[in-house]
Amino acid sequence: MHTTVAAERTVALAPPEVFALFGTAGSEGWLFGARCDAVAAGAIVSMRLPLDERGGTGGVDVLGRITRVAPAAAVEIEHTQPWRGRLSLRFAPAGSRGTRVQVRASVPPEGVEWLLHRRGVPLPEPPDDGAVRLGAITTASGPGAVYSMSAELMARLAVDEINDDGGVAGRRVQLLTADDATDAEQAALEAERMARLGCRAVFVNATSASFDAVRRVLEGRGVLVVHTVINEGGGDSPTAVRFGERPSAQLDALVAPAMRRADARRWFFVGQSYVWSHGAHAAAYRAVAHAGGQVAGEELAPLGTTDFGDTIERIAHSGADLVLSTLVGADEVAFERQSEAAGLRRSTRTVSLTLEESTLAHIGPRAGTGLQTALGYFQDNPLPGNDGLLARYREAYGSWAPPVTALSETVYEAIHRYARVLHVDPDGTTAAHGVALAARRPTRRDDTIGARDLVAPRLYVAEAGPGGLEIVDAVAGGR
């Protein structure tokens, strides 16, 4: 049951004036510094809760969409991060030139649980009801929250479908979820808890740093670890499986065509200072050299960077005409928005390795247009089975639910695939399950939802236009 928390105040402004103070792209609004490109139904909105961040630096992003606007009277917001909830604003005339402003937050039990857990209160331990337990570690807070909007929803959809189908070897499947807060140490703590509660497998839909930490902490514990997002590779074993796109294949699909199209050859690499960008940039140096290009510069920023002013200046002065971004989440959003604002689009073209629908939506059409990426799944790619998947997703979570992305579709397929492995061999060892899960089956030439090659996915090159990501090319899978 949702609980409602509300606050109100009468202000000395007319309703249209107060309404106009709600956030815009240029300035932050009064409601937790609300930022949105337009106050209109469907617009992406981000706000910052003044919550003591673990470690001390301030604030947790509330990410969602405006779902209804009545000019000068009401704004409704549905948010996904850090929990799924609703905010509603009402503006009612009060006196001759005043407005009664009311804000209501509808908080589900999971929201309260998230808040308590953030304060350090351990999550409740569900009683053992004989179900097969699976864990999903996703990112609901920190810079990774942007790309993880639909991950938990898609993991849950897979588990619900498995249960509707009779479960696994006659047993129900129960999903335990946790937020890694874009922090490897937190991911390891959550994985420990999942192992303690008897999870057979933990799906990590989070950074490579989190995957590494989870893999280490669960080593030898009889729990299969499955990474389900685009990654640089390495660290896999019979009990640690990595699915998703690989930078070398993405770069093969992107680098040479980008150079041809722009008639350009000087690159600048921008990424994060952790294992993902280290691996991706190593592959990029090879790809650029192979295509006859040069690298004019490289910059690695710590995850959580919000100001890319210096980086953008360095790119502008480097003479680069092509930019490769391996930034992720909120960092990628900030970089692309600031690049556009600084006029960098006039002299450079950008390819981005993690530009899925959610991240692009936060970048916005203005700064996003022209960016290119190559991923294994796009929500608007008419693959066989995709319409059905999207219909089931919207049926379960509503029409304003965040987009299904390459990341969340991969966790969905991985859970289904694992359930089939477990169904066939319920008493097998973790390693046997891992080997069976990672085995590539001869697949048809055409991709089909539910049977995509998750090991070396077929890639689709897409370019962001005013209407979102449009597919311009398809290439064979590779690693």
Added chain:
Amino acid sequence: MDPKEDLAFDALSDRVRRRILSVLGEEGELPVNALAERVGTVGRTTVSSHLRLLRTSGIVRERREGRNRYYSLDTEGAVREAFTYLQSILRQAVDEIDDSPPAPAAVDPDRERGTG
């Protein structure tokens, strides 16, 4: 204490509090000595002062039996505290709406923000 040290101190305090809560979550109820032993790294006095703070904010419950004090998680108290927090930030948000009349150019810039 410079701001950096201050931050490090906060983070450390936070870790100890998290550890206390996590131990209480696993063990249910513990006397302060056993709790301090399980928390490790810091002394009993530090644990006691964190417990006092956690008790004041309603997250931890204290029970006295003879000369001993036992501590356990107060989940209801923690939920109440979470709602109090949510309430307070919504309050803060509406208080931030700036409805002061636009200040004339000559006015002290400090006043321009209004009272909100």
